Amino acid sequence: MNKFIKLKEVCLRITDGAHYSPIGIKDGYPMLSVKDMREDKFNYDECKFISVDDYNDLVRNDCKPLLNDVLIAKDGSYLKHVFVIKEETEQAILSSIGILRPDLNLINPTFLKYYLQTKSVKNTVAKKYVSGSALPRIILKNFGEIDIIYPKLLIQNKIAQTLSYLDDKIELNNQINDNLERMAKTLYDYWFVQFDFPDENGNPYKSNGGKMIWNEVLRREIPEGWGFQTIEELGTITGGSTPSKANKENFSKNDIPWITPKDLSQNIGNKFIARGEFDVTEKGFKEASLNILPANSVLMSSRAPIGYLAINRFDCTTNQGFKSIVCNKEYPFEYVFYVLKQNMLSIEANASGSTFKEISTSVLKTIKILKPQKRLVNQFKNSASVIFQQQNNLEQQNQQLTQLRDWLLPMLMNGQVKVE
Structure with missing residues (x-):
């Protein structure tokens, strides 16, 4: 039978980050939030930076994560992200992040991280320690009362190590993909x-004296x-729609893939x-007059926010x-993907709207871009397609x-599967 213990009994401290946000500066110490x-x-791509004085003040107030601290997403999508600080760095956090400081003599930080990720x-x-509807957040003062499965430390270590093997492989794949992305983007640039x-x-x-001419429309030498x-000449620009959410027959979990910017x-x-997260049924598809985007189309979010890009593996809407x-034969998706990424500032500059900015189809169609020689587009596809396939x-x-890890996680925790 599983033994349980209160979270507060295995933690030296349960707290969160700063409850005020210092003025941001261009260069300084990272000030991180749940986002x-x-x-x-x-x-760290879009994080805030603060001055040395503000940073030192936050350190004195214990807003700097320490080695082996378990950080939890506290506000908004609570517990969406939980991770262990594996290397102590000079950074501070805001109150949207909770800090669990485990007693290493009692609990393995990585075991605790995985336990908090179980459904x-x-x-x-969600039932006991969250308040707020518009912005749900964990109530830390009561969070220490949560029950923790408490096997012996040796068993904790084995469970943590087993699940970490899977996460380490995922992280290695991510690093490889990051390198592949840099290669493809460098080639395009x-x-x-x-x-x-x-x-x-x-x-x-150009480096060998290739002739450059001034283009009046693009206002640059090409x-x-x-x-x-x-x-518009890259392919068919296609929008989307939402069937009535009041009718449950419009949505399912295993039908026509329906992608949203949130996804x-x-x-x-x-x-x-x-x-x-959701699929649409045939009924919902017809009701909303949706269009099928064939596999290897380039999806671009056009509002709230503008600029998320992805390539669909399968037909979707x-x-x-x-x-x-929907790319045409002259311009493959490998090329179109980077054209949109390269011209995103221009796309955003042409967006309009008061509540939120949106780029309309009619305006997007007219945005001017470079037209290179077709042989180069084909050469780029030949080189980039190998990289794209590896990334896929x-x-x-x-x-x-991830599915294997998530399947193993609860069974390791409740003892259905034992690690020898």
């Missing part, structure tokens, strides 16, 4: 931004023989997407928050590893 949390670490714990937290594509002799064009075109926001770090491109394979492998 900067990812599955197993922080993402049973999340359900218990080298050819279509810096114009050092291979000339007739295989030498970098290689001789290149021109301009509109985004893409949860897919950050991946290039491909198979399906979202989307809600109204998208302007997707690794992302699918990660999905399988």
Whole structure:
């Protein structure tokens, strides 16, 4: 029979980050919130930075995570992200993140992290320790009362190690995919931004004196023989829609994949997407006059926010928050993906709206972009397609590893599966 113990009995401290936000500066110490949390670490790309004086003040108030602290997403999507600080760095956190400081003589931090990720714990937290409807948040003052399965420390270590093997492989795949992404993006930039594509002799064009001419429409110099075109010429721009949510017959869990910007926001770090949280039925599909986007279309969120990109693995449809491109034969999805990424600032600049910005189909169609030589587009596809396929394979492998981990997690915790 499982033994349970209160969370507060195995933690030296249960607290959260700063309840005030210092003024941000350009360079300084990272000031992190729940929006900067990812599955197993922080993402610093869009975080705030604070001065040394503000940072030192927050350190004195115990708002700096320490080695082996377990950090939890406290506000909003509570417990969506839970991870262990594996390396202490100079950074501070806001109150949207909770800090659990485990007693290492009593509990393994990684075991505690995995335990908090089980569905049973999340359900218990939702019922007992969450307040607020618009912005649900964990009530930390009562959070220490939560019951923790408490096997011997040796068993905790074995469970943590077993699950960590899977997470380590997922992280390794992510690192490989990051490197592959840099390779593909560098190749695109080298050819279509810096114009050092291979000339007739295989030498970098611009660096070897390739002729550049001024293009009045694009307001810049471009290689001789290149021109301009509109985004519309890359393929068919297709929007989406939402069937009535009042009719439950419009949605299911195993029908026509229906993607929303929320699905893409949860897919950050991946290039491909198979399906979202919900599918639409044939009835819902017809009611909303939806269109099928064939596999290898480029999905782009067009509002709230603009700019999430993904490639669909299978035929799908989307809600109204998208302007997707069904690529034509001249412009493969590998090329179109980076064209949209490269021109995102221009796309955002042409958006309109008071409540939130949105790029309309009519405006998107008219945005001017470079028109390179067709041979280069084909050469880029030949090189990039190998990278894209590797990324697709690794992302699918990660999905399988995640499913295996999530299947094992509750059984290891409740003793149905034992680690010898």
